[in-house]
Amino acid sequence: MKDDHLNGAHKRHEPTLDENQQGTKDDASPTSESVNQENERLMQGNSLQHERRDERGYIRVATPFRVTLADSDTELDGNDVSLGGFSAHSERAFEPGERVSASLIMAAGNFDVMVAVNAECLDAIPRERGNGYDVRFKINEIDPQHHESLRQIIRSGLSGRSPNIEGQMASEDPQTPRKRQATKPTPPKRQPKPIGRYILLFLAIGLLVLVSAATAYRNFVLIEPSFAAVTAPRIDIRAPSPGILGEHGFTAGDQVERDQLLTNVINSDLESDLILAEAALSYNVQLIENLRNYLEEDDQEISLASSAQPASGDLTTFETVSPDIAEARVEQFEEVRDFENSRIAALKELQASNEIYSPCDCRVAWALSSAAGVYIDESERIMTLVRTDEGDVMVEALVHMDDISRIEPNQQAYVTLANATQPIRAQVRNVALDVEPQPRAGFPSWVRQQQNVASVLLSPEAPLPPESVGQPVDVRFSETPLLSATSEKIWQGANWIKQSSYDLYDTALEEINHYRNGTDETSDEG
Secondary structure, X not given: OOOOOOOOOOOOOOOOHHHHHHHHHHOOOOOHHHHHHHHHHHHHOOOOOOOOHHHOOOOOEOOOEEEEEOOOOOEEEEEEEOOOEEEEEEOOOOOOOOEEEEEEEEEEOOEEEEEEEEEEEEEEEEOOOOOOEEEEEEEEEEOHHHHHXXXXXXXXXXXXXXXXXXXXXXXXXXXXXXXXXXXXXXXXOOOOOOHHHHHHHHHHHHHHHHHHHHHHHHHHOOEOOOEEEEEEEEEEEEOOOOEEEOOOOOOOOOEEXXXXXXXXXXXXXXXXXXXXXXXXXXXXXXXHHHHHHHHHHOOOOEXXXXXXXXXXXXXXXXXXXXXXXHHHHHHHHHHHHHHHHHHHHHHHHHHHHOEEEOOXXXXXXXXXXXXXXXXXXXXXXXXXXXXXXXXXXXXXXXEEOOOHHHOOOOOEEEEEOOOOOOOEEEEEEEEEOOOOOOOEEOOOOOHHHOOXXXXXXXXXXXXXXHHHOXXXXXXXXXOOHHHHHHHHHHHHHHHHHHHHHHHHHHHHHHHHHHHHHHHHHHHHHO
């Protein structure tokens, strides 16, 4: 029933439990005509009997309470109250529309409950008997806790119980039993539910089914290798001779050009041999020159050295020989001179080979540190270079022997790099059962020790970045290109959405932590 304080029917009589009992006592013998008129009046008006519980407005109840105005010490006696307003007896007239701040003081057992409200005067009607006015107020503002207290007190009054604190704290919420008319109530009209939510629900279900089907097809139908990585042709730079490694500033990832000096090997033994060979050559040349000068001046006996090796460690002795013998010894010294020339040329060639140059436009995959004069042996690895020209960077996959029969040359496959949103199509270049002799960088040695696997080399349609050499990748071999491409794109899209959600969550978490840290620092400074 609509609140009597909110509509204009001031004279309307709304029955309560107390009034019904009093009316029964006063009207001891009502006539049928008066009963019919009363029923007709209740049928035309808003009555409790014609009102469904879910259609009911605010119900007023007559309960003892006092009204205290905040702007004065005036205290009014309350008549009745509802969740929408209240009426009280006042000695002065209030103007309609006048706003007041009041406190409703209601008895609840041995305690008084105070309900603070902001109300507006609807009208003030003089009383028929006695002095003063019956003033009706509409509640404009009320706190939620006061609203709940007022609701509990009103319902306690409607249930025929005296309001008390214990009743408000109890879990039950008593309500007044209502007597319904025999007429069937009109069901409330349901608001049409928006169709958009059903469309979104069906789309979400369809997307979930699609992603699940693509994931199942990708994991159970396509051929998956045991391991795959980006590889490239490898060139190992080894020491040509033992010695100390020369200084160089190359590290993994540096780019080198063809014929660029990489490093050198300092071989002290080789340098010593070269110095001795040059000294012996100089000694023989001078000895031959002196002998020829003596032979041209006179035909007497000539004193000459017995050895053409000045650094042999023995003392040099001289002997006197005839010119004929001296001429034969000159020929021997010339042979020794020619030998020393050949030896010096060989030593210089070895010394030149100790300077190492780049054989190609490559990328440094690994380099031995040259700090503190590292000594290396002959054929010891100094650097590892990787060819990065177009067509050199490929993908190598190890496939189990049970699945190798399903893979053929030029078969299509899909390669997915780490943190990539779209797969890259590739074709099978060759299949090799022996993976050991293949000089390609990017595969760890322990992976190649697996048994019952074959090496499959894939040539991607789009060039792979050189810095991805050695990076593990995800490879799927396709037997039905159309279904494989569709499932791969769906799976990658779902994976991208998942990764983006994680990134957004991490970013939001970092911002919250940063804000909290800034707040803590500000409070510490304060």
